[in-house]
Amino acid sequence: MASLPPKHRLQQGSADAVGGSDTHHDRPRGIMRWVLTTNHKEIGTLYLLFSLLMFMIGGVFALVVRAELFQPGLQLVQPEFFNQMTTMHGLIMVFGAVMPAFVGLANWMVPLQIGAPDMALPRLNNFSFWLLPVAFTLLLSTLIMPGGAPNFGWTFYAPLSTTYAPPSTTYFILSLHIAGISSILGAINIIATILNLRAPGMRLMDMTLFVWTWLITAFLLIAVMPVLAGVVTMMLMDINFGTSFFNAAGGGDPVLFQHLFWFFGHPEVYIMILPAFGIVSVIIPTFARKRLFGYASMVYATASIAILSFMVWAHHMFVVGLPLVAELFFMYSTMLIAVPTGVKVFNWIATLFRGSITFEPAMLFAIAFVVLFTIGGFSGLMLAISPADFQYHDTYFVVAHFHYVLVPGAIFSIMAAVYYWLPKWTGHYPHLRLSQWHFWLSIIGVNLTFFPMHFSGLAGMPRRIPDYSLQFADFNMISSVGAFMFGLSQLLFVVIVFMCVRGGKKAPAKAWDGAEDLEWTVPSPAPLHTFEHPPQYRPVEH
Amino acid sequence: MRKRHVWMTAGMLLAALSSHTLAAEWNMPIGVTDVSREIYSLHMTIFWICVVIGVVVFGAMFYSLFRYRRSKGAEAAHFHEHTMVEVIWTAVPLLILVGMAIPATATLKKMYDASEADLDVMITGQQWRWHYSYLGEDVEFTSNLGTPREQITGDGERSEHYLLEVDEPLVLPVGKKVRLLLTSDDVIHSWWVPDLAVKQDAVPSFVNENWVRINEPGIYRGQCAELCGKDHAFMPVVVEAVEPEAFEAWLAERKAAAEAEASGVDREWALDELMERGEQVYGSICASCHQPDGSGLPPSFPALAGNQALMDDSALHIDTVVNGVAGTAMPAFSTTLNPVELAAVITYERNAWGNDTGEAIQPADIAEMMAE
Amino acid sequence: MWKTVKSVLAAFFGVQREAQRREDFTSGKPISFILVGILMGIILVLILIVVAMTAAG
Numbered sequence: 016m017a018s019l020p021p022k023h024r025l026q027q028g029s030a031d032a033v034g035g036s037d038t039h040h041d042r043p044r045g046i047m048r049w050v051l052t053t054n055h056k057e058i059g060t061l062y063l064l065f066s067l068l069m070f071m072i073g074g075v076f077a078l079v080v081r082a083e084l085f086q087p088g089l090q091l092v093q094p095e096f097f098n099q100m101t102t103m104h105g106l107i108m109v110f111g112a113v114m115p116a117f118v119g120l121a122n123w124m125v126p127l128q129i130g131a132p133d134m135a136l137p138r139l140n141n142f143s144f145w146l147l148p149v150a151f152t153l154l155l156s157t158l159i160m161p162g163g164a165p166n167f168g169w170t171f172y173a174p175l176s177t178t179y180a181p182p183s184t185t186y187f188i189l190s191l192h193i194a195g196i197s198s199i200l201g202a203i204n205i206i207a208t209i210l211n212l213r214a215p216g217m218r219l220m221d222m223t224l225f226v227w228t229w230l231i232t233a234f235l236l237i238a239v240m241p242v243l244a245g246v247v248t249m250m251l252m253d254i255n256f257g258t259s260f261f262n263a264a265g266g267g268d269p270v271l272f273q274h275l276f277w278f279f280g281h282p283e284v285y286i287m288i289l290p291a292f293g294i295v296s297v298i299i300p301t302f303a304r305k306r307l308f309g310y311a312s313m314v315y316a317t318a319s320i321a322i323l324s325f326m327v328w329a330h331h332m333f334v335v336g337l338p339l340v341a342e343l344f345f346m347y348s349t350m351l352i353a354v355p356t357g358v359k360v361f362n363w364i365a366t367l368f369r370g371s372i373t374f375e376p377a378m379l380f381a382i383a384f385v386v387l388f389t390i391g392g393f394s395g396l397m398l399a400i401s402p403a404d405f406q407y408h409d410t411y412f413v414v415a416h417f418h419y420v421l422v423p424g425a426i427f428s429i430m431a432a433v434y435y436w437l438p439k440w441t442g443h444y445p446h447l448r449l450s451q452w453h454f455w456l457s458i459i460g461v462n463l464t465f466f467p468m469h470f471s472g473l474a475g476m477p478r479r480i481p482d483y484s485l486q487f488a489d490f491n492m493i494s495s496v497g498a499f500m501f502g503l504s505q506l507l508f509v510v511i512v513f514m515c516v517r518g519g520k521k522a523p524a525k526a527w528d529g530a531e532d533l534e535w536t537v538p539s540p541a542p543l544h545t546f547e548h549p550p551q552y553r554p555v556e557h
Numbered sequence: 558m559r560k561r562h563v564w565m566t567a568g569m570l571l572a573a574l575s576s577h578t579l580a581a582e583w584n585m586p587i588g589v590t591d592v593s594r595e596i597y598s599l600h601m602t603i604f605w606i607c608v609v610i611g612v613v614v615f616g617a618m619f620y621s622l623f624r625y626r627r628s629k630g631a632e633a634a635h636f637h638e639h640t641m642v643e644v645i646w647t648a649v650p651l652l653i654l655v656g657m658a659i660p661a662t663a664t665l666k667k668m669y670d671a672s673e674a675d676l677d678v679m680i681t682g683q684q685w686r687w688h689y690s691y692l693g694e695d696v697e698f699t700s701n702l703g704t705p706r707e708q709i710t711g712d713g714e715r716s717e718h719y720l721l722e723v724d725e726p727l728v729l730p731v732g733k734k735v736r737l738l739l740t741s742d743d744v745i746h747s748w749w750v751p752d753l754a755v756k757q758d759a760v761p762s763f764v765n766e767n768w769v770r771i772n773e774p775g776i777y778r779g780q781c782a783e784l785c786g787k788d789h790a791f792m793p794v795v796v797e798a799v800e801p802e803a804f805e806a807w808l809a810e811r812k813a814a815a816e817a818e819a820s821g822v823d824r825e826w827a828l829d830e831l832m833e834r835g836e837q838v839y840g841s842i843c844a845s846c847h848q849p850d851g852s853g854l855p856p857s858f859p860a861l862a863g864n865q866a867l868m869d870d871s872a873l874h875i876d877t878v879v880n881g882v883a884g885t886a887m888p889a890f891s892t893t894l895n896p897v898e899l900a901a902v903i904t905y906e907r908n909a910w911g912n913d914t915g916e917a918i919q920p921a922d923i924a925e926m927m928a929e
Numbered sequence: 930m931w932k933t934v935k936s937v938l939a940a941f942f943g944v945q946r947e948a949q950r951r952e953d954f955t956s957g958k959p960i961s962f963i964l965v966g967i968l969m970g971i972i973l974v975l976i977l978i979v980v981a982m983t984a985a986g
Contacts, residue, residue, distance in 0.1 A: 087715065087719065087720075088708070088709055088710065088711045088715070089709055089710055089711070090711065093787075094787040094788060094789075094790065094791075095787045095854070098784070098786075098787060098789075161856050162856050162857055166786075166787070167784065168784045172744075172745055172783075172784070174743070174744055174745075174761065175744040175745065175784065175785065175786060178743075178744075179684075179743065179744055179786060179886050181857065182856070218954055218955075219954055220950060220951065220954040263760075263761040263762030263763075264761075264762075264883070267762075268762075269745060269760055269761060269762070269763075270760060270763065303625075303633065304627070304633040305633040305634065305635070305637070306635075306637040307637065308636075308637050308638065308639075309637070309638050309639075309643055309944075310637065310638070310947065311638070311945040311946065311947050311949075311950035312638075312643055312944045312945055314945075314950070315939060315940040315942075315944065315945050315950075318940050319940055319941055319942070322941070322966070322970055326970075326973075326974060326977075334747060334756050334757055334758050334782075335758045335760065335765075336757065336758060336760065336763060336765035336766075339665065339666065339669045339985045340978070340981045340982050340985045341981075342665060342669075343662060343665065343980075343981035343984050343985055344977050344978055344981040346658065346661065346662075346665075347658060347977050347980060347981060348977055350654045350657070350658060351654070353650060353654060354647055354650050354651055354654070354942075357646070357647070357650045358643070358646065358647055358944065360614060361614075361643075361646045362643075364614065364617050364618045364621065365639075365642070366637075367618060367621040367622060367625065368617070368621045368625070369621075369625055369631075369633070369634035369636075370621070370625050370631065370633050370634070371625065371627040371631045371632055371633040372621070372622060372625050372626050372627055372631065373626070373627050373628070382618075382622065385618065386615060386618070389611070389614065389615075390611075393607035393610070393611060394607075396603060396606075396607060397600065397603050397604065397607065400599055400600075400603055400657065400661045401661060401665055402595070402596050402599055402661055402664040402665045402668060403596055403599050403600045403603065403661075405596065405668070405754060405755070405756045405757075406585050406596055406600065406751060406754055406756065408747075408756055408782065409747060409749075409756075409782040409783055410782070470582075470583045470584075473583070473584050473585045474582050474583065474584070474585075474586075475586070475751040475779065477749070477780055477781065477782045477789075477790075478784075479784040479789060480780075480789060480790035481790055482709060482720060482790045482791070483720065483790065484718065484719050484720045484721045485715060485717075485719050486582055637947075638946070638947050640944065640946050643944040644944055647942055647944050662984045666984075666985065666986070
């Protein structure tokens with residue numbers, strides 16, 4: 016572990032270039048350096064490595080699922096274990112891979128982009144990271160408990176997750192609590208940093224879109240993580256202390272669970288996509304060598320999406336038996352979200368229009384993001400049509416939809432961010448040829464995996480089944496082949512990152528000629544301490 | 558009113574157009590009810606709207622990517638906002654959405670109007686089977702997965718309707734408005750038949766309403782759509798739609814069979830008779846959790862073979878099966894099974910796999926116990 | 930006040946002119962935007978409810 020992250024040469028070039036100096040002389044060495052670190056760059060690295068590890072573990076679970084679904088019939092695993100795999104895959108990917116990756120990127124890049132010396136609350140930062148390994152060790156340990164791991168899907172609908180759940184569910188609740196605390200603390204830290212530590216002269220409206228989207232995301236996190244904490248606590252009480260919040264036999268209400276869960280869950284979806292919007296809005300202008308089109312609209316559309324995200328939760332519950340008025344309300348409000356989301360896509364394209372475009376790996380992933388996220392948006396629009404949702408609901412069409420927005424959406428944006436900022440982190444460019452291979456293998460793999468799911472879903476295949484009837488066999492076989500292709504090509508990603516840390520073509524401070532943000536004014540690799548004396552920020556004049 | 562009509566026609570037209578281009582197994586079925594046709598046309602309308610937007614958006618994008626490559630000497634322009642353009646591309650999608658919401662609202666209102674039904678059927682989800690009850694007709698039965706275990710494990714040739722076949726289908730009359738009342742005995746299930754465009758959650762302690770009026774006789778297959786535990790994939794729905802006369806005849810036949818079964822309660826049953834009947838019941842109801850050989854899946858589903866606690870105490874055994882065990886996955890079978898079936902399956906469990914207690918539990922005793 | 934409402938409306942719509950945004954962020958007080966934003970969020974919900982109830986008949 017200690018060999019992987021960039022070894023910052025403490026003296027290198029920082030003092031003269033950014034007016035900083037290294038004041039920490041007796042820093043702990045070895046493993047303790049990482050355990051005790053309060054440096055935003057080191058903590059960012061820890062977050063990113065942790066999420067990469069979780070991405071691999073969650074990916075293995077997904078491959079178990081896809082291997083079982085390669086053919087009809089039960090070949091490799093029993094339904095009990097299959098359900099544990101789908102559940103753990105979802106939980107690990109959402110809470111362990113995507114969210115920590117974005118927090119890691121925020122840790123690294125928010126201070127650099129706003130000209131701050133570090134995060135506002137460095138010790139809290141350390142704490143919020145180290146909660147994560149605890150939470151996920153706890154979660155993964157349920158796999159070896161009697162009765163197995165949680166098996167009720169990542170949405171853990173009661174009463175399947177309460178009265179009928181395996182004994183390990185209490186551990187699952189505890190681990191979600193810990194991960195939730197970590198998220199809330201991380202969000203507080205990011206808000207405090209953005210609002211207080213901007214370089215003199217930098218107003219809110221001068222911030223990059225990445226910082227803006229993270230500011231809004233952080234508020235979403237603070238608003239909804241307590242709701243998740245509340246709902247899992249109610250489950251805890253139902254399971255262990257004899258309450259009946261969700262237990263029908265005791266006068267409880269199973270549908271209440273879904274309302275609470277999705278009141279958290281829908282903003283959660285935007286928590287996983289808004290920072291992606293920010294990343295893409297930073298990368299596309301760089302490689303189009305043209306300022307972002309409609310910056311103001313981008314900020315406003317992000318805010319608009321965030322507000323609307325609290326008004327649409329029950330579109331996940333169209334077939335649960337809502338009254339007609341509620342059904343209509345949530346259909347209309349959900350359709351409204353398409354508008355600001357469309358604005359974003361149009362703005363990216365207008366940024367490309369009449370630019371001077373090159374196709375570095377980061378740009379390839381960003382372009383793929385725009386196209387494939389939009390496809391996910393289209394299926395989202397279809398799902399919003401409540402009468403049609405009676406057919407789509409809980410089928411592979413939904414699986415296709417949310418994987419399009421999360422894999423070539425959120426995860427591609429993370430890949431794009433890594434390729435974009437690796438020169439800043441390590442001082443080296445990632446290997447170009449291998450990165451291109453990684454991109455093309457990933458994009459083919461992703462589409463091979465998830466595009467056929469639209470068809471199997473429309474043709475009537477429900478989600479979360481370990482075995483299916485024969486007419487779905489071809490689609491599933493293609494999906495499984497694609498999934499293994501996508502999964503294996505991520506090993507290439509690990510190799511590329513590893514190689515980049517060890518060496519490669521040297522990157523200058525301004526690694527991309529079209530990059531204009533503050534982080535490109537500090538040396539590459541960024542020294543451990545940057546902006547110890549705040550830079551004087553001069554906004555771009557129009 | 559007129560506007561809605563125009564939209565509907567446009568949708569139908571697009572739907573007709575596309576039904577030629579997309580094979581059935583690649584797309585949502587058009588189905589056999591008026592509602593399913595409307596949903597299909599909504600689906601195809603929104604699909605084609607997305608296709609058109611996609612062509613425009615991706616067209617503009619790939620044009621830009623191709624035309625403005627730096628390798629071809631493209632110089633970046635300096636514009637970065639244009640309020641008019643932005644207002645247009647915000648307002649146009651808004652109008653499209655309003656246009657889409659109007660027919661969707663109309664269809665939804667139809668789907669929600671379950672009034673004036675000709676027949677009421679109560680559908681109860683149970684882990685992992687469906688129980689159907691024709692309200693006011695005294696006919697009820699349980700519908701289990703019809704696919705044999707060997708086919709699932711790969712030891713047998715798979716049948717045409719693998720996993721989409723049941724022992725007893727739900728029989729419904731065509732041309733009649735049938736109200737479906739859905740609930741569940743345990744966790745949330747979802748009753749779904751794509752051809753009927755009915756998908757409705759079965760939630761414990763709630764009764765959800767939906768309805769269906771089938772236009773064509775036939776067999777329509779679907780399955781549970783909401784994750785409900787380990788055998789979620791193995792609780793299919795099969796609806797057999799028949800002409801009303803055939804339906805009446807079937808109903809009469811079922812009533813007679815139920816009466817015959819009820820009369821069996823009072824007589825004395827021999828051990829062999831009970832064992833034979835019990836093996837059937839065990840195979841379709843109990844074996845998915847407690848396993849065909851009675852070994853169970855501890856800790857969730859205890860073993861029955863060699864279960865001393867149960868074998869020493871027949872009253873406990875009967876109580877467990879009839880009333881279930883609160884707070885565990887063991888449901889009460891008093892609503893699912895009749896006294897003959899209960900007696901038979903308990904007898905079977907007490908004598909199979911080396912349990913050999915030699916006891917025959919009589920249906921009359923169970924009936925008496927349930928009456929209390 | 931009317932200017933704040935207009936800016937918040939622009940935010941809901943998702944389109945805003947650069948100059949106006951600049952103006953808002955320079956002269957406006959954040960708290961007034963937040964309050965108006967919350968108020969208009971509630972109004973949006975109420976409008977949607979009324980529309981849904983009318984449509985449901």
